[in-house]
Amino acid sequence: MGFTVVLPKTAATMRAEGRENDEATTDWQASPQGYHGKAVLIREHFEEIAKSDAILVMNYEKHGSSNYIGPNVLMEMSVAFFLHKPIYILNGIPDESPLLDEILGLEPIVLNGDIHKIDG
Numbered sequence: 001m002g003f004t005v006v007l008p009k010t011a012a013t014m015r016a017e018g019r020e021n022d023e024a025t026t027d028w029q030a031s032p033q034g035y036h037g038k039a040v041l042i043r044e045h046f047e048e049i050a051k052s053d054a055i056l057v058m059n060y061e062k063h064g065s066s067n068y069i070g071p072n073v074l075m076e077m078s079v080a081f082f083l084h085k086p087i088y089i090l091n092g093i094p095d096e097s098p099l100l101d102e103i104l105g106l107e108p109i110v111l112n113g114d115i116h117k118i119d120g
Contacts, residue, residue, distance in 0.1 A: 042075070049079045054086040056118070057108070059094070067094040074099050081106040088118055 028038045049055060055076060062068035069077075069089070080087050087108040097103065111117045 045076070046079050049076060049085070050083055052080075052085065054088060054118075055080045056115075057087065057089045059089055059091050065094055065096065067091045069094055069097060069099060069103055071099070074102055077103070077106050077108065086119075090115065 026038070028035050031037050033040075057069060057073055057077065059067045059069050059073070062070070067089075077087050087106055089108045089110045091111075091113055093103060093108075093110060094100065109117070
């Protein structure tokens with residue numbers, strides 16, 4: 001079983017700078033490019049999803065919620081769903097998410113921590 005992992009451009013940059021555990025966010029309103037900069041990054045990342053065979057959601061604890069899936073990841077999942085690509089969720093479905101119906105509506109494959117369940 002072999003896979004090529006593609007990280008969002010910002011994640012790769014953060015890893016290269018040794019900030020991969022940094023939860024700092026960009027203030028897009030104050031950014032020189034404004035929200036256009038965010039739009040460019042989103043579009044580039046969606047293009048990577050289009051080139052992929054599937055997506056793997058790495059949903060760890062965040063903001064005090066286990067198995068966290070936030071709005072940005074939901075957007076990525078929606079792109080994969082629209083393009084008929086499998087959506088794998090590494091950990092369980094978040095129990096108390098306001099996005100629960102939307103997450104389940106995308107028919108993800110829940111791995112419950114077992115990455116070997118991915119068909120390769």
